[in-house]
Amino acid sequence: MFTPKFTLTSKLLTNLTEIERFYGQLEGIRIPNQLELNLERTNLIESSYASNSIEGNPLTVGEVANLLLNDRIPTNRSEKEVVNYFSILKKLENERNDPLNLSLILKLHKQLLEGVNDEIKGQIRNVPIIVGRRQPDQIFIKHNPPYHDRERIETALNELTEWLEKIDTSPILKAGIFHHQFVYLHPFEDGNGRVCRLLTALILLSSNYKINKYFVLDDYYDVDRSLYSDSLHSADLGDKTNWLEYFTDGVKYSLQSALGSIKEGITKLSLDVRPSPREQQALEIARQYKELTSSDLVKELNITRQQAFNLLKSLTEKGFLEKMGTTKNSYYILK
Secondary structure: OOOOOOOHHHHHHHHHHHHHHHHHHHOOOOOOOHOOOOOHHHHHHHHHHHHHHHHOOOOOOHHHHHHHHOOOOOOOHHHHHHHHHHHHHHHHHHHOOOOOOOOHHHHHHHOOOOOOOOOOOOOOOOOOOOOOEEEEOOOEEOOOOOOOHHHHHHHHHHHHHHHHOOOOOOOOOOOOHHHHHHHHHOOOOOOOOHHHHHHHHHHHHHHOOOEEHHHHHHHHHHOOOOHHHHHHHHHHOEEEEHHHHHHHHHHHHHHHHHHHHHHHHHHHHHHOOOOHHHHHHHHHHHHOOOOOOOOHHHHHHOHHHHHHHHHHHHHEEEEEEEEOOOOOOOOOEEO
């Protein structure tokens, strides 16, 4: 039975408290639709870039953004890795209510390596592997996983996912503990870090943290990859305290960054979404009618139906009005 060891230090408790406070502030902000969509798109791109960059993918953030925003067909392994990660990340929300088990882990790994390394995609390794780097005269070993046969690795993964399902503790701690233990087991020949970060995001999503929509973690790990790696492997000897302090530092940092970005975005957006004089007239009419239609604007403002439609569309996009009802019987109300 998997039983993680760690100490709830004062730093860890403070981090958990501040994470809840920052996330509460995020949830309390009314984010305009336009900004929310832009924020989520930016987060998905940033996460796809950072998570692959950590593993040595050479694409710059600009190249990744160009590849993903233009929906371009990847032409090499590096581009395929990024596109696969992005595709999984976009649909990760759909997995939040399903149990996180071995079947799901294999499914994500298969999708991640599709067209990248088809020989090992979706398969637990059955060969020895070490984590380290080759130097001119020797190999520096940073981590030697505890098991090197498929059966024992699958047993350890099942124990980990069973613990995840049964344990009643902070979702942040659960995500951090799972993150280390998964990398510690190193179940695949390739793709361990990326699958781990996807699963970590999924654990937070399943606990109603709107990761990717509001914030990401991968960019924090990418800021100092050596610190990320050293903190992660500090838990290999059994005590996960140091790693969990680093992990919660990352969540706190990411939430603070998200708060700053959203507040800055709202300030900029507010300058762009001020209603024009004609739109202000339409809003005054909306206050009178309660349920406003294009016909009401045609009559009150003596304008064409197309002009009325454009006014309603603009005010809806700016967040002043909300469209209700079916297409033929639609009307608009003040937000």
